[in-house]
Amino acid sequence: MRHATLEPARERPLAPARRGALTTLGLLATLAAGACGTSVPAPAADVLITNATVWTVDPDQPRAEAIAIIGARIVAVGSNDEIAAWQGPDTSVVDGAGQLVLPGFNDAHIHLMQAGRRLLNGQLAEAASPEARRPAAELALAHAARLGVTSATDMGTTAEDAALFMELAAEDALTLRLYLAPMETDWQDQANVGIRRGFGSAFLRLGALKGYVDGTLQSSTALFFEPYGDAPGSTGMLTEEFTPFEDARTRLSSADASGLQIALHAVGDRGVSMALDLYEELSAVDPTRDRRLRIEHAQHLVDADFDRLAELEVVASVQPYQAIDDGRWAEERIGSERARGSYAYQTLLDRGARLALGTDWDAGPLDPMLTLHAAVTRATLDGWHPDGWMPAQKLTLEDAVEAYTLGSAYAEFQESEKGSVTVGKLADLVMLDADIFASDPRDLPTVGVVMTVVGGRVVYTTR
Structure with a gap:
């Protein structure tokens, strides 16, 4: 699983320069915790998308099942079990029901x-x-x-x-x-x-x-x-x-x-x-x-x-x-x-x-x-x-x-900011009602959108 340590959710997207600083702080915190023999728990995500078929367009991690989002950005991509660690009492969980999720x-x-x-x-x-x-x-x-x-x-x-x-x-x-x-x-x-x-x-x-x-x-x-x-x-x-x-x-x-x-x-x-x-x-x-x-x-x-x-x-x-x-x-x-x-x-x-x-x-x-x-x-x-x-x-x-x-x-x-489902990038996603990679290409015009997410915010959904 890939994950990053980010500060708590904000209504506005984290600025790119600030995100670099947060990554450095997260690394230092992890090193310090390791020296003390303790581990740093993942902060609670604002949104989890689970049970999905995620096509990431990221060659380092081409497929996944789940995504964790804090604020406007993706903080973890991995299996359902791995992403479950990011769930907190106030986390919104979207059940992908096996549907295909792509970068927007x-x-x-x-x-x-x-x-x-x-x-x-x-x-x-x-x-x-x-x-x-x-x-x-x-x-x-x-x-x-x-x-x-x-x-x-x-x-x-x-x-x-x-x-x-x-x-x-x-x-x-x-x-x-x-x-x-x-x-x-x-x-x-x-x-x-x-x-x-x-x-x-x-x-x-x-x-x-x-x-x-x-x-x-x-x-x-x-x-x-x-x-x-x-x-x-x-x-x-x-x-x-x-x-x-x-x-x-x-x-x-x-x-x-x-x-x-x-x-x-x-x-x-x-x-x-x-x-x-x-x-x-x-x-x-x-x-x-x-x-x-x-x-x-x-x-x-x-x-x-x-x-x-x-x-x-x-x-x-x-x-x-x-x-x-x-x-x-x-x-x-x-x-x-x-x-x-x-x-x-x-x-x-x-x-x-x-x-x-x-x-x-x-x-x-x-x-x-x-x-x-x-x-x-x-x-x-x-x-x-x-x-x-x-x-x-x-x-x-x-x-x-x-x-x-x-x-x-x-x-x-x-x-470096968008275009793939990658840790640190903007959480711009689309969920489709069919797996286009497993379907006849002639049927592509019949495929619909179930949900559109921009910066971690749902801007369209049929649910």
Whole structure:
């Protein structure tokens, strides 16, 4: 069993720096007790989850039966008998009844307020009135909790959105940990006040930037080296934001020098290659710096760029649902040969790249079960590829879950804080009503969430 000695429960999460001090104090107390011939009993946990099937995403302890939580953090992971030692008179005990417990899902790419407005207004995502902004955000947060999503990176966050999230955080009303990535054209707003990547609290952080290199395959604006098969006069286009490219290079070089993390939307193979060219230039300046540059979508790559992406340690932030959506018609647009390097998640892993999974909600559904189903089956939405479109690119379920938890945490510099069921990490968990590792992958869309826990607090339950 793995355990840590932490101070008694608090309503707010323990700060990372303080947690290191507590670990040291716990070790000293244990040594002192050993010298006196006595033992130090475990403090009582606030919450125990027992009789569960825990898939930890921690290679040092892959499976467990039970978890102990104090405050916002995990203090022990082990067998039922081992975790029973943490029970006290006031401990809340959750009987897992054999159900599967995973780290909470971390969506690497969403648009929260746009999604909230759509939930509030049906299919209309127009700008909400000031009075409707908070209800839209609350609907989006509740939807995420119902689906077991406990963290997300919000792309293209506006100043008004950030102010609302700060208001919710101040009221302890956030049930989703958010990493905000405003537009890169406004990089000075963060840099001028000294914000760097990952700045903020456990629930709300800034320090990232979102940019658009090219457009989309569907609109024929994704930028390719060769013309579209169904539009031979076009290879796509750079966005206005990246025209001329030299201006974007200058702007992003300054943003990078200020310590901000850059995440660029790049879809076509030439768009991805140009993003990698830029990242190669940035990385040549202080090459030892941990930048975790990101390419959002990374849908189409020429073969050489799979290796280059891995060598530059760029995070591929991908959305598998787009593969089963676009796979219905992508070959008509770009041909079978180029399609073999499209949505190539297994090739990315094989070449050594890091994956972070997400949905682009509300452009795609937020439900992690639909994302996992897309990643492991690649069965297109039209039913024409039941065994998978480009089946060599299917991910294993284990790899997909890891990319959706620990991979997305890494993409936001938070792998030491969340992404696995590990002692000392935040107690962000999801309990499912079926063991997805023991089920037919085709049944993933039918799997539901029984309970979602964020920082040791139940934010959704069907019980």
